Amino acid sequence: MYLLDTSVVLEFLLDQDKADDVQALLERVPGEMLRITEFTLYSTGILLLRRKLADRLLEFVEDFLDTGAVSVIRLNHSGMADIVQTASRCLLDFDDAYQCVAAGKYDLTLVSFDADFDRTERGRKTPADVLKELPGTS
Numbered sequence: 001m002y003l004l005d006t007s008v009v010l011e012f013l014l015d016q017d018k019a020d021d022v023q024a025l026l027e028r029v030p031g032e033m034l035r036i037t038e039f040t041l042y043s044t045g046i047l048l049l050r051r052k053l054a055d056r057l058l059e060f061v062e063d064f065l066d067t068g069a070v071s072v073i074r075l076n077h078s079g080m081a082d083i084v085q086t087a088s089r090c091l092l093d094f095d096d097a098y099q100c101v102a103a104g105k106y107d108l109t110l111v112s113f114d115a116d117f118d119r120t121e122r123g124r125k126t127p128a129d130v131l132k133e134l135p136g137t138s
Helices: 006-013 017-028 038-050 052-064 077-090 094-105 114-120 127-133
Strands: 002-004 032-035 071-072 109-111
Touching: 002 071, 002 094, 006 017, 006 038, 006 052, 006 114, 017 127, 032 038, 032 094, 038 052, 038 094, 071 114, 077 094, 109 127
Parallel strands: 002 032, 002 109, 032 071
Antiparallel strands: none
């Protein structure tokens, strides 16, 4: 199962350079295997609204979350100590530490374009890495 980092979600929603990789991942990996954090959802909302892209946010929620194509997970306040410890140990910002702790708590593979996760025990995979590992991919 996979945790899609904010960088992956935004790459897709903003149609950036590697959006095709993200789209292929979303098409090939069953929805029950994909997660985002509540933090990613809200961060994405903040960014898209700042860019006057409210329609994209609503489409994302409708197409991926409301349909169950991607599930949302969260950490509660009791996870704050783990977030702070992870941020300090791995030299991460709060948002990256949150993703790392969530991936660990739910035993998920973190999918991200952010190389900061390479400093963590769990590491990360890019969408292209995940696609290469899927059955039927050469």
